[in-house]
Each structure stands twice: as C-alpha cells, then as structure tokens.
Amino acid sequence: MDETSTVGIIGSGSWATAIAKMLLNNVPTINWYFRNPIHITEFKKKKHNPNYLSSVMFETENIFFSDDINEIVKRSDIIILAVPSAFIKSALSDLTEPLKDKFIVSAIKGLVPEENLIIGQYLHKFYDLPTESIGVISGPCHAEEVALERLSYLTIACQNIKLARKFASILDCSYIMTSVTDDIYGTEYAAVLKNIMAVASGICHGLGYGDNFQAVLISNGIQEIKRFVDTVHPITRDIKSSAYLGDLLVTAYSQFSRNRMFGTMVGKGYSVKYAQMEMLMIAEGYYAVKSIKEINDKYKVNMPITEAVYNIIYEKISPAIEIHLLTEHLR
Numbered sequence: 389m390d391e392t393s394t395v396g397i398i399g400s401g402s403w404a405t406a407i408a409k410m411l412l413n414n415v416p417t418i419n420w421y422f423r424n425p426i427h428i429t430e431f432k433k434k435k436h437n438p439n440y441l442s443s444v445m446f447e448t449e450n451i452f453f454s455d456d457i458n459e460i461v462k463r464s465d466i467i468i469l470a471v472p473s474a475f476i477k478s479a480l481s482d483l484t485e486p487l488k489d490k491f492i493v494s495a496i497k498g499l500v501p502e503e504n505l506i507i508g509q510y511l512h513k514f515y516d517l518p519t520e521s522i523g524v525i526s527g528p529c530h531a532e533e534v535a536l537e538r539l540s541y542l543t544i545a546c547q548n549i550k551l552a553r554k555f556a557s558i559l560d561c562s563y564i565m566t567s568v569t570d571d572i573y574g575t576e577y578a579a580v581l582k583n584i585m586a587v588a589s590g591i592c593h594g595l596g597y598g599d600n601f602q603a604v605l606i607s608n609g610i611q612e613i614k615r616f617v618d619t620v621h622p623i624t625r626d627i628k629s630s631a632y633l634g635d636l637l638v639t640a641y642s643q644f645s646r647n648r649m650f651g652t653m654v655g656k657g658y659s660v661k662y663a664q665m666e667m668l669m670i671a672e673g674y675y676a677v678k679s680i681k682e683i684n685d686k687y688k689v690n691m692p693i694t695e696a697v698y699n700i701i702y703e704k705i706s707p708a709i710e711i712h713l714l715t716e717h718l719r
C-alpha cells in the first residue's frame with residue numbers, strides 16, 4: 389500500500405457512503421460497487437446516494453461506479469467491505485477475482501451467520517487471506533455524524549501496524565481522527581457485542597427504565613464484553629479505550645443507533661418482524677446475539693445481558709419479564 393494505491397468500496401449503505409466521503413478528502417478517485425445499477429444511475433444524476441445520507445453531495449466524476457464486483461476488485465488495491473454481515477456471503481458470491489494480493493478492510497460490525505465467524509476469520513478461512521492483510525475499521529462513529537462533519541474518532545486494527553497507519557492516513561481529515569491497534573480480534577468481537585448491548589439498552593428504554601438504570605446496564609455491558617473478548621482472544625488490552633468502551637457508549641445512547649432503535653421498538657411491544665420492517669435498516673444486534681449465544685455455548689462465559697436479549701428476540705419471552713430477571717444479575 390502506498391500513495392498510488394486505489395481504493396474500492398463494496399456496499400452502498402449509510403456507512404459505505406460515510407466512508408466514501410472520508411476517503412475523497414484524501415484520494416483523487418475511488419471505485420464503488422453498487423448491487424443495483426438503477427441506484428448508480430440515480431446517484432450520477434442527483435450527485436448523492438439516493439437511499440442513504442442523501443445530504444452528502446459528491447463530485448461523481450471522481451467515482452468509478454460498477455454493479456460488477458469483479459471489476460471493482462480488479463481495479464482496486466484496497467477493498468473496503470461495508471455490507472451488513474448477514475449479506476456478506478451473498479455479496480461475495482459472484483466474486484471470481486482473487487483477494488489474496490489486496491488489503492481488505494472490514495467496516496462490518498457483525499458476525500457471518502451460520503459460520504459464526506468474525507469477518508477477519510471468515511476472509512482468512514474461505515478466501516485464503518493472510519491475517520496481516522486484513523484490517524478493521526472500528527468506532528465510535530455514526531455515519532450520520534460523519535455526514536454532518538462532526539468531529540469523530542476511528543480505530544484501525546491490523547496485525548501489521550505499518551499497514552494500519554498507512555490506511556488510517558487516507559481517512560484522516562478535519563473531522564476524522566484516527567488511531568491504530570493490532571487487536572483485530574478484540575475490536576471485531578467488541579463491535580459485535582456492543583450492538584447486542586445497544587439492543588438491550590433500547591429494550592429497557594422501551595420498557596420505561598430510566599437513565600440511572602441505563603448507567604448500570606452499560607457498566608455491566610462493558611464488563612460482559614471484556615469477559616468474552618478476554619476469553620476468546622486473551623491478550624493485554626485496555627477495554628476503556630474508545631475502540632471498546634467508546635463504541636459501546638455511542639451505540640447504546642445515540643439517537644442514530646439503529647440497534648437501540650430496534651430494541652426500543654421491541655421493548656414497546658412491537659414484534660421483532662414488525663420492528664425490522666419498520667426500520668428499513670439492518671440492526672446487526674439481531675443476528676449477532678444468536679451467533680454469540682452459539683459461540684458461547686463452547687466458552688461458557690457469564691453473559692446475562694446477551695442471554696436476556698437472546699431470550700427476548702429468539703425465545704419470544706416477554707421483555708418485561710426477562711429484563712426484570714436480568715436486574716437481579718446487575719451490580
């Protein structure tokens with residue numbers, strides 16, 4: 389990776405759009421894959437993404453669009469994956485171009501369903517990518533605030549710190565600050581788990597629990613995250629840093645958090661299916677809680693908040709009853 393490296397984005401949602409906005413502060417052009425060619429036509433005509441962050445205007449002559457994923461991968465040295473984790477397998481299903489000579493960056497905050505693998509593990513196992521060629525973009529950062537150019541911080545994780553720093557440099561701008569870490573597993577798992585905690589926060593909000601309780605819930609949430617990541621990948625890490633605690637806080641409390649919004653609707657009595665349909669966006673915590681529950685069947689980590697969310701969403705236990713039971717486990 390150097391100053392002449394070309395960057396491609398796979399995905400066309402709000403986070404992909406925010407990343408494109410960041411990149412174009414520092415690189416002259418990007419390659420961008422849209423699954424639907426109609427959306428490409430609309431984007432070129434309107435100069436913005438027709439479906440997400442439509443307030444962000446682009447100079448489209450600086451973007452090479454394609455609905456052919458192989459064309460985007462072939463043209464790019466760096467590939468940023470920014471699709472919901474539930475759809476990553478289908479998004480890559482037509483891929484024939486090799487990835488192993490590319491630097492692949494995951495902007496996905498979820499696990500691959502059925503495989504129960506974080507994105508880095510999935511790419512290493514099924515696409516023969518060296519772990520050192522995989523990076524992760526971690527928060528705390530919401531796409532909506534990037535669109536507003538409100539100062540935000542990102543953590544870039546990669547076992548090759550030199551590559552992490554180089555990639556971070558093409559995201560740095562007046563409203564984006566970056567730091568780097570080699571904890572690719574911890575940051576990915578923490579990003580998955582914070583979505584589950586945010587769903588729990590939303591459920592409690594929907595049930596009428598107040599700020600005092602939310603503070604206790606999220607305090608217990610970061611302890612639960614630490615117990616899990618330290619068990620699954622035991623290295624020295626500071627769980628209080630922004631990649632872990634900061635990402636949890638913004639996802640649990642922000643008005644822009646789709647996981648909190650999803651949980652709030654469930655807490656207010658909406659069915660899971662209706663809440664998903666009403667939001668028109670993917671709440672990663674819905675898929676994540678099932679995968680984490682299945683992974684934890686092996687590790688047996690004490691995870692009462694995750695268990696409660698799983699019971700509400702998948703076992704259809706009353707949110708009021710399940711959260712009341714959860715309160716006995718919080719300290």
